[in-house]
Amino acid sequence: MASVQGISYRAGLSIDYTTFSSLIKCFADSGNLKKAKRTLNIMFQSDFKPTINDYNHLIRAAGKSYAFELFYDQLEYNKLEPSIYTWNSIYTWNSIYTWNSIYTWNLLINKAIESKSSKIIRKIYDELYTVIEELN
Missing domain, CATH: 1.10.287 (Helix Hairpins)
Incomplete structure (x- = not known):
């Protein structure tokens, strides 16, 4: 993640919502809940607001690591309307x-x-x- 944060300074690329969303999805697909949560925190710090799709990816990562409780609270705290997914x-x-x-x-x-x-x-x-x- 540190290298991703430094990309915009080195290569002239901007980091936007899609960057964070893609990282969360990749970490969720690999079952790496720790890095997915870290990406979400950096996303918040960068003033990007996650959507329900980002939380869906986190739920998948939580499912792979059997840590469901974490995201029920997140959905309620952020007052996001769950989708069918x-x-x-x-x-x-x-x-x-x-x-x-x-x-x-x-x-x-x-x-x-x-x-x-x-x-x-x-x-x-x-x-x-x-x-x-x-x-x-």
């Missing part, structure tokens, strides 16, 4: 997170069954039912 991104990554959790639980249960330890199996099932009740 926003809801689709949230739903998709939430579904993937849920399926990854189920897969992890299945692995744990299979390992417990292989060990033939009724205490471990009971403990895993109790924990699993607690998680399911919290989701409902």
Whole structure:
């Protein structure tokens, strides 16, 4: 990012909204939430206002790193109206997170069954039912 900020001084290029938006999209595609958030902060400091599309890209990056909570607050704080793409991104990554959790639980249960330890199996099932009740 530091090199991007210095481009306008070295090459006579101007940095505009599209520069920041493109960087956020690239970092989101690679799943690099930290750099996407940093770009957003620099965008704010440069007096450019992000649009809902920029937040959609951040939601994608958050989904890839399982950090959804960060952007629910951002959408509310900035009073942006979510688009259908926003809801689709949230739903998709939430579904993937849920399926990854189920897969992890299945692995744990299979390992417990292989060990033939009724205490471990009971403990895993109790924990699993607690998680399911919290989701409902």
